[in-house]
Amino acid sequence: MQEEIIDFFRNPALLFYMTLMLTVCMVSGSQQVGDVVETEFHAYRLQQFEISGNMYGSRNHRVSYEAVSLGSRALRRTMVTTWREVLTHDVDDMWALSTGAVLVFIPDNIDDLNDIDKKAFLDFETKLLNVRTDLAVYVAPYNDDAASILNDVNTRAEKAPSAAQHLLQSLSGNTISITSSDNVQELPDNYKPLNVVGRLSSGDRASPTIAFVAHYDTSSVIPGVSPGADSNGSGVVALLELLAVLSKFYDSPSTRPPYNLLFMWTAGGKLNYQGSRHWIDEFQKGIEGADFLDSGLNRKDDRIDLAICIESIGRKTGGLYMHAGKAPGENSSAAQLLRRLNNIAPKKNIELVTKKISLTTASAWEHEKFNIKRMPAVTLSTLSSPTDPARNSILDLPSNIDEEELIDNIRLIAEAVLGYILGLPETGPSSDSRIKSEVSMLSKDAVDKQRVHHFIRQFASKPRPIGDRRATESVTSNLASAAAGYGQVFKSAVTITDAKVFGVTQNRLVAERVKPAVFELVIASGVIAYLSAFYYVATHSQKSIEGTVSAIRKSIF
């Protein structure tokens, strides 16, 4: 044994390998990196989704093409451009190309755009909104690297003045090749985002249920960059705050109102309200279903009295709108809620907007999903129309949220709902019009400014598109743990039907300066010429060195 070990160390090959490894390690460790020829940056992909078999957005996410300017349209190239160029040029025929990619640089800080630019940016979004293309389309924030890439690409696009220069350029000119990293994860087939449901129970078996609903996902033309602060970050925040405020009344049996409250943060709202649809399906067939408990319903005969969907209530638009499928009947809960809202805030412009529900197209508002299944529901929003571009814009940034307005609206909704579930008189404690004093069920600070601020930071400031699995999972688990402090929390996985989600909302792109393939031949001929010269010198070396030596000896020494 001992002999063997000693023999092993005696082996000259071991020594050889060790020295070789050490030398190689030292040498390659001490080399410094030369001038920069490649840069890596984060890019965000154009939306991609499918609803009712219709594909929207960009169908590809792989890039490994040479960069060219927007003007030179060609197959298997990356058209590199800025958002302003896209806006001013006619790019419709570009989207028809079958292979290739587009890289658009957008301002690195969208918040800093002035009003005119913001308007232009909205136009840019609209232009991308209806794009259906096979190209891989990415946007990236503008920076110094972007400037140098654009500069290179545009100089190359200019025609060389003479034929010789043109030839030289095509032989040795720098080109930029843009490659996407291949190790991006596409969504697995069994990917299911979660609905998070918080529940406050009245404890009474027969009591009806009021559901607050807000979808938590965001969407825009470029899902990876839009934080969706108002739509629907404000709704998520409002529901959390309502849960926090109203849970106080459910703390002790004596003050418990005779209504169950559900707070539903639903997934896939921007994808035809998948989360709500799933919940309603489970609710209706769920009498026997095993998932029934996950939906936040305790008993089989739970009855939804009203579903109040909340979306975009954090912006000052001069009003609060109650959207409904049709005008509610005089004694319906929706009508009562509207009257109460109006009575509590007479100065606010609170209006009912009705819009007929279409069964064939995607739902405009979340309440329509409930209406279709004959459940009473309304949507509260500061937006008057479902087609408002602000609902799906990158410009829906946290800085646009008016916290005062949001707190105001949350308080208003809380008061109205409280009045309704506690059965207080609609017109206030006294019908005498001479009494002007404000009456409120809630204390002045019931809606906590700090808490709302924190919720906005946590839930309304980061992009959370449904295609981004990590963001979605982190927002649902954060929501569940935040809501667990105030009530019972249930989670249920949403099966997406009649739609398809695609991943890769962002990717890493690498831009490298490369030479054309022909240039390698030029180098090869240079190498051969050098080696032939070397050969010539080597064959004559002996003679010439001997000659030199003897010449020196004769002349000098």
Next chain:
Amino acid sequence: MSFFHFINCFALSFAPYFIVYKYSGINEYSSIWKCATASGGYLLTQLAKLLLLATFFPALDGEGFSILPEFLKSCADIVDVIGLHLLMTNFLAGKGEVRFVVGGLGWGFAHSIAHRLVLLWVGARGTAFTWRWIQTSLDSSADLMVIVSLACLTWMITRSQNKSIVSPVLAMCVFSTFIYQTVQHTFSLNGWGLLAFRFVYSIATALLTVIVYSANRTAVSRKNE
């Protein structure tokens, strides 16, 4: 850039050694096995050098460049001279001239492999094009001249009467890496500029070596007379 680029750089780095061996007449006097022995000697010497560096300059591997520590570090290159001397006196046979050319050639080839092969394999196959790999490969020819000169001078230093002419040129060879580094940092030379300097320096060293060799031969022949 591509595999083709790697091949180009590979040829540029290592073909000169092959050409010198094959066509300068050395192969008639010595076998390739002797060159391989010289390469093995190089590796062993590097191991000794590494141990020395690790013992005396353990913490100097930081960033930045300052002359004195770098100079002290490059003093370890004197080990090369000792290694070459031992190699040529003990392991190589034949005429003195054949010994130092073969020794220098094998030594230089091993040096080139250790310094360039991995770098080229990692770097030159990348997509992005840079002239850096071509420059690195061309450096190898300059190194060849310096190392053969180094071998020649090492051979002479123990056999020459007037060591005073041999030793400065030998110092030029030994401290060549240090001089390149100093020039690079003080004049912020990079790329082609540095390459040109390396070639000029190597050719100057080689010419000086030829002159010193001639002087030595003259002295030897006078003594014989």
